Structures are given as C-alpha cells and as structure tokens.
Amino acid sequence: MASAGTSRKSNDAKPATIAQHLLAWYDDNHRELPWRTAPRDLAAGVRPDPYRVWLSEIMLQQTTVEAVKPYFRAFLEKWPTVEALANAENEEVMKAWAGLGYYSRARNLKACANAVAQAGGSFPDTESGLRALPGIGPYTAAAIAAIAFDQPAAVMDGNVERVMTRLYMIDTPLPEAKAEIRSLLETLVPQKRPGDFAQAMMDLGATICTPRRPRCMLCPLRDDCQVLGQADPEFYPVRAPKAEKPSRRGAAFVAVRDDGAILLRKRPEKGLLGGMTEVPTTGWTARVDGLTTADAAPFPADWQMAGSISHVFTHFSLELQVFRATVSGDSGPSGHFWAAADALHGEALPTVMKKAIEAAIPGATRKPHSNSQKRPR
DNA sequence: TAACCGTGGGT
DNA sequence: TACCCAAGGTT
Numbered sequence: 001m002a003s004a005g006t007s008r009k010s011n012d013a014k015p016a017t018i019a020q021h022l023l024a025w026y027d028d029n030h031r032e033l034p035w036r037t038a039p040r041d042l043a044a045g046v047r048p049d050p051y052r053v054w055l056s057e058i059m060l061q062q063t064t065v066e067a068v069k070p071y072f073r074a075f076l077e078k079w080p081t082v083e084a085l086a087n088a089e090n091e092e093v094m095k096a097w098a099g100l101g102y103y104s105r106a107r108n109l110k111a112c113a114n115a116v117a118q119a120g121g122s123f124p125d126t127e128s129g130l131r132a133l134p135g136i137g138p139y140t141a142a143a144i145a146a147i148a149f150d151q152p153a154a155v156m157d158g159n160v161e162r163v164m165t166r167l168y169m170i171d172t173p174l175p176e177a178k179a180e181i182r183s184l185l186e187t188l189v190p191q192k193r194p195g196d197f198a199q200a201m202m203d204l205g206a207t208i209c210t211p212r213r214p215r216c217m218l219c220p221l222r223d224d225c226q227v228l229g230q231a232d233p234e235f236y237p238v239r240a241p242k243a244e245k246p247s248r249r250g251a252a253f254v255a256v257r258d259d260g261a262i263l264l265r266k267r268p269e270k271g272l273l274g275g276m277t278e279v280p281t282t283g284w285t286a287r288v289d290g291l292t293t294a295d296a297a298p299f300p301a302d303w304q305m306a307g308s309i310s311h312v313f314t315h316f317s318l319e320l321q322v323f324r325a326t327v328s329g330d331s332g333p334s335g336h337f338w339a340a341a342d343a344l345h346g347e348a349l350p351t352v353m354k355k356a357i358e359a360a361i362p363g364a365t366r367k368p369h370s371n372s373q374k375r376p377r
Numbered sequence: 378t379a380a381c382c383g384t385g386g387g388t
Numbered sequence: 389t390a391c392c393c394a395a396g397g398t399t
Binding site for chain 1: 392397398
C-alpha cells in the first residue's frame with residue numbers, strides 16, 4: 001500500500017500493538033508516585049488500596065502531581081482509612097485541604113467517605129457504582145475502576161486527550177472532539193493490565209507527549225503516531241477559543257487584637273471558596289473605577305491602608321486593597337471569631353486570604369518551626 | 378451547554 | 389509579563 005509523497009501510518013489497524021508498545025515503555029519508565037502500585041508489585045500479586053487510589057484521584061483533579069504529594073501524605077497520616085476520614089470533622093478536612101484549591105472537592109471528598117463508610121467501608125468496583133458517589137465524575141470513575149479494580153475502563157483526562165489527538169491527528173477542536181477520542185481510546189484499552197495502560201497514557205502525556213516541546217525522539221509510539229512527520233505536534237490538540245478573563249476589585253480588613261489575634265469569619269458553604277475561612281471583605285465588584293475606602297469596614301476602627309494584593313481565580317482576576325486596624329477587647333461583629341496569632345497557619349484559609357493577611361502582617365500565616373515552637377519563652 | 382470553581386509552576 | 393494548563397466535577 002504505497003502512498004504518494006506522504007507516509008501516513010495506518011495505526012488504526014493495530015491497537016493491540018500500540019498498547020504493547022506503551023506498556024513495555026511503562027515497565028521501564030513509569031514514575032514512582034506515593035499513591036501508585038508499581039507494575040512489578042502488581043505482577044507479584046499486590047493489590048492497590050482503593051482508598052488511596054480514590055484519594056489521589058480526587059486531589060489530582062486539575063492539580064499538579066508536585067502540589068498533591070504533601071497533601072496526600074498529610075491526609076493519609078491523619079486519616080489512613082475511609083472510615084477514619086468519615087469519622088473526621090468537616091472543619092478539620094477543610095483545614096487540611098486549605099491551599100489545594102477547588103474546595104468543593106474537599107466537601108465532596110468528605111461526603112463520599114461518609115457514604116462509603118455507611119455502606120460498609122468498601123468502594124464500588126464498577127464505573128457506574130463509583131460514578132454515583134459525590135465528586136466522582138466520568139474520568140475519576142474510570143480511573144478508579146481501572147487502577148484499583150483492574151477493569152478495562154477508558155480513562156480519559158487531559159493527558160490522554162493530548163496523546164490521542166496527536167496519535168490519530170484529530171483536527172476537531174476540544175471539547176467537541178471528546179466523543180471521537182473516547183471511541184478510539186476504547187479500541188486501545190487492553191483486557192490485561194488496563195490500570196497500567198491508563199497510568200502509562202498519563203505518564204506518557206506528562207513526561208514525553210508534553211503540551212510544548214514534546215520529546216518525540218524518546219516516544220514509544222513514534223512509529224504509531226500520525227502527526228509525527230506530518231505536522232507540528234505542538235499544534236495538537238486544537239482547542240476552542242476561551243473567554244476573556246474579567247477583573248474585579250474589593251477591600252479586605254485585617255483587625256488585630258492586642259494579643260495578636262485576628263478577626264475571621266466563615267464563608268457560605270456554596271460558591272467561591274465555599275466553606276473556607278476569610279478576613280472580612282467587601283463584595284468583589286466588576287467595577288474597576290473609583291476607590292475602595294475604609295467606609296466599607298465591618299465595624300468602625302482606625303483602619304489604615306496596609307497594601308494591596310492580586311490574585312487570579314479560574315474565571316476572574318481580583319485586586320484587593322488591604323486595611324489594618326488594631327483593636328482592644330474582644331468585641332467583634334456577630335458571626336466572626338478571633339484566631340490566635342500562633343494558630344493562623346492551621347485555619348482553613350485559602351491562598352488569597354493568606355495573601356491579604358500577609359500584606360497587613362508579614363509572617364502572620366507562616367507555620368512556626370517545631371524547634372522554635374517548643375522553646376520556652 | 379456553558380459557566381463556575383483555586384492554585385502554582387512552566388515558558 | 390502574560391499565558392498556558394494540570395490525573396475534572398457540578399449545576
């Protein structure tokens with residue numbers, strides 16, 4: 001079957017070969033990760049702990065491996081089993097999640113642990129059973145089914161989308177292309193080692209088939225790839241244009257008591273930073289003109305401008321002017337509470353709030369070293 | 378369907 | 389600097 005000029009490869013005829021190439025590469029080149037059971041251990045009969053697989057998959061949603069590692073270790077130490085997590089206080093879980101972002105994940109994590117513990121402590125071993133649990137969508141259900149329960153599920157994340165659009169030179173823009181990608185992916189998933197196959201696809205996307213400057217020379221699928229030699233792999237996947245990110249402004253108020261305690265309050269359970277702790281702030285308006293003043297403070301005090309901070313959320317940018325006041329006594333508006341200066345690092349403070357407090361009181365949210373913590377004063 | 382939902386590292 | 393985007397889910 002000679003082709004004129006170009007040498008487009010007919011990889012659609014040998015999906016089993018592609019899976020073999022990938023798994024052979026994975027055996028020698030897989031990443032060692034705290035939540036992962038290595039292929040040699042799987043071959044020796046070791047079974048992954050579904051709790052750890054689930055916990056890692058929730059944390060890894062839209063989050064980098066390096067950011068997850070310390071949180072995964074901390075959660076596993078605090079709550080080694082799903083029953084332990086189910087018995088935890090919601091507030092303790094939110095505190096442990098603080099800084100990781102997408103806080104609805106933490107609320108759903110706790111709700112899911114409660115449901116699993118209530119049902120006897122075992123996770124469902126099917127995609128549909130997993131999919132019914134809070135915080136588990138199509139990707140996570142397939143990932144847990146494949147990795148923890150050895151089921152031939154089609155695990156499709158951002159890495160897999162990138163690898164597949166290059167492998168099959170798919171020009172349809174994302175997210176429209178997802179159905180086509182899934183259909184092709186299902187032909188590749190092997191009946192043996194589906195969990196390793198899923199993780200191998202993600203490792204390939206993370207280390208070889210990267211968004212920019214992919215290492216095609218080292219790719220185990222270079223003989224199978226339709227883009228390679230035909231176009232610049234960096235052009236794939238094609239994405240639909242994204243919406244412009246608007247700007248918002250507001251003010252934050254850091255009230256400091258004589259003993260250094262800071263006035264905090266809890267945000268509503270739903271919506272942005274839902275259920276997390278904050279310093280009092282004004283609303284965050286889209287209005288960029290005009291000045292925010294101390295008039296909007298939660299209570300009258302000698303508010304002084306302490307600085308301003310910027311923060312970028314998923315769908316808008318925020319600039320907050322930060323005011324500070326020293327107050328005496330422990331009076332404060334209802335619904336607020338005082339957090340001791342040496343306990344701030346343990347509060348459920350999202351990063352934007354830590355920034356605001358730091359702007360008013362440098363070092364205030366830093367975790368003290370254990371040796372200085374124990375030293376008598 | 379599309380908007381909403383965090384954060385940090387890479388380029 | 390500005391932009392990309394990461395093991396997505398919910399509403």
